[in-house]
Amino acid sequence: MSSCKSISTSLSSGAKFSKEDGCAKANGQIYKSITSSLLHLSTTRPVIMFATWLMSRSMQNPFEFHFIAIKRILRYAQGSLDFGLVYKKKESSQLVGYCDSDWAGLLMVQKAQVEVVAQSSAKVEYIACAIASNHVVWLRKVMTNLEFKQVKGTLLYVDNQTTVAIAKN
Known part of the structure; x- marks a missing residue:
């Protein structure tokens, strides 16, 4: 091929x-x-x-x-040989998260876990961040089991300012 x-x-x-x-x-x-x-x-x-x-x-x-x-x-x-992700070695093994949501993907994930109805796209993003936070907690436990203990808190980057404001409230 x-x-x-x-x-x-x-x-x-x-x-x-x-x-x-x-x-x-x-x-x-x-x-x-x-x-x-x-x-x-x-x-x-x-x-x-x-x-x-x-x-x-x-x-x-x-x-x-x-x-x-x-x-x-x-x-x-x-x-598409020229496309893809590159993983680089860094001095720090600090866990960092990124969160973004689309309507269809989040609704599919939510349907499998719990039925949630969001009234705005900001709330959908907020729900996605909550799910991402749960994944961060789980990943921190996995990393601890692998002896990569996380000393600092995990940064979770979000691309929606309204969601950040809701989370700070």
Whole structure:
């Protein structure tokens, strides 16, 4: 796939992954290997994370259409080699958080945990910050278990001034 034609999206819009379409089964061992590699790659290429997660749900029983979708993700990754996250080593191992929310993503997360109705986008951002704070507490405990004790408080950056004002109130 190193010389494949690249594409601009990792998933085709409106793709349906249904077992009832009569497709043949795919080679599960190869499918698992590729999917696992893509999950590892998603640590530096978060844009493929959702598509890879979606495909990883069928690792136990993949069909040919799953394999075609995995190949599409590989074609996207091949075309976006210059994009990605770079992790740099620093002197400090201080934990820092970033919080941003969109309506759809937060509502999907909230539906899984607790039903919340927000009356404004600022409140949605505030709820996202509360969820991020819970994740920070959990990550601090994990880091302590890994012997990376956090001495100072964790900075949580938010891109919404109204949310910051609500949090200070």
